[in-house]
Amino acid sequence: MRAALAFFSFVVLSGLSVYKPAFAITGDAAEFVRLADDVYAYVGKKNDANAMVIVTSQGVVLVDTGNNQPDARDIAARIKSVTDQPVRWVVITQYHGDHFGGSPLFTPPATLIVHDRVARDIGAMKPHQIKSWRKRFPERTAALQGLSPKDMMMSFPDRMTLNLGGKRIELIYVDDQYNIGDVAVWLPESGVLHGSFAAYKDRHPDIRPDYSHGTTITMLKQLEALLALKPRMVVPSHGPLSNVGDLQAMVDYVLLARQKVRVMMDKGLALPDIIKQFHMNEFKDWDRASHFDWMAETIWRELSGLGPIVVKITEREVKGKLTKVVEAGRNLTIEADGKEIRLRVSSDTNIEGVPDRTHLKPGMKIEAIYQEPQDFNAALGFDLIELDVTP
Numbered sequence: 001m002r003a004a005l006a007f008f009s010f011v012v013l014s015g016l017s018v019y020k021p022a023f024a025i026t027g028d029a030a031e032f033v034r035l036a037d038d039v040y041a042y043v044g045k046k047n048d049a050n051a052m053v054i055v056t057s058q059g060v061v062l063v064d065t066g067n068n069q070p071d072a073r074d075i076a077a078r079i080k081s082v083t084d085q086p087v088r089w090v091v092i093t094q095y096h097g098d099h100f101g102g103s104p105l106f107t108p109p110a111t112l113i114v115h116d117r118v119a120r121d122i123g124a125m126k127p128h129q130i131k132s133w134r135k136r137f138p139e140r141t142a143a144l145q146g147l148s149p150k151d152m153m154m155s156f157p158d159r160m161t162l163n164l165g166g167k168r169i170e171l172i173y174v175d176d177q178y179n180i181g182d183v184a185v186w187l188p189e190s191g192v193l194h195g196s197f198a199a200y201k202d203r204h205p206d207i208r209p210d211y212s213h214g215t216t217i218t219m220l221k222q223l224e225a226l227l228a229l230k231p232r233m234v235v236p237s238h239g240p241l242s243n244v245g246d247l248q249a250m251v252d253y254v255l256l257a258r259q260k261v262r263v264m265m266d267k268g269l270a271l272p273d274i275i276k277q278f279h280m281n282e283f284k285d286w287d288r289a290s291h292f293d294w295m296a297e298t299i300w301r302e303l304s305g306l307g308p309i310v311v312k313i314t315e316r317e318v319k320g321k322l323t324k325v326v327e328a329g330r331n332l333t334i335e336a337d338g339k340e341i342r343l344r345v346s347s348d349t350n351i352e353g354v355p356d357r358t359h360l361k362p363g364m365k366i367e368a369i370y371q372e373p374q375d376f377n378a379a380l381g382f383d384l385i386e387l388d389v390t391p
């Protein structure tokens, strides 16, 4: 790793002056793009999650499952428009709702393929999460009765190759303490790569102090492995299709970000000042400058030799009345014992009493279980686990 970083440092010095940023965000409608024979990218709208489709004579391999239910159904329809083959395998590149959430539309009969770490997390899913996973697509209620995603799942420790109908599909996990199970998918014959989280194009990466999206060192290790493949075309987790030059730009970015924090630490600056002064304005036209604060704190933790921030979470039960419903039921305000509490509905929230969050209305009586993290700004809203509604 030390030799590789020295190489990267050289690239930073020599590469930045010629690097030209370009604002990169996908269009208002999703696109289904043919990348090679039998290989397609589903490019999500407005940087929503992407997916990749590989058609073989033995069935379709789907890589990630769409940002939300409409996208997952759209992916299924696009697949049908190019082949009669059924989806038989679903590879998850990142264990987050926007990549994994559409899986109940395909499994079963499809089989999930994930990294061992993700398999452990799926195995530990709580009852409310399994219930909400089963309910995500009403048309799948009968097919998913009594099932959990772990009932049709394969996992692997570092590498796995699928040989299907004459095609070779390589799944690559880069071993790192903080790689939480991100998997790249490599098609050596066509030179197409799904680069998972590390392969963002022109976007400030979503690196967080709880290491829930990995760390900058994890990203550098993954990018080093992906660059070595010399892909012809790259499908990132989110955003426009990219290429080997974008992978290199991300390496330059991460190294510069780390260098900036290191310089401030060497000057003796405290973390609040580092967060205040940190910016990546050299990459001004990149998307999501809102990620700077978390990135500065994460790099500070990494360079200080600290592990992820661990936040203690307490589960609380509450009875009350809905007083405010915004964003189609995503954000709720309730009144309980004369107090106002703000709550957030996630893809893991199990809702009983109404079909889904879009049916929530002010005035409804509710019973809820939510998570209260220690030292958390309550104004942002707590994550709901269960919501029982009396309409």
Ligand SMILES: [Zn+2]
Pocket (backbone or CB within 6 Å): 049, 094, 096, 098, 099, 237, 238
């Ligand atoms: Zn994502």
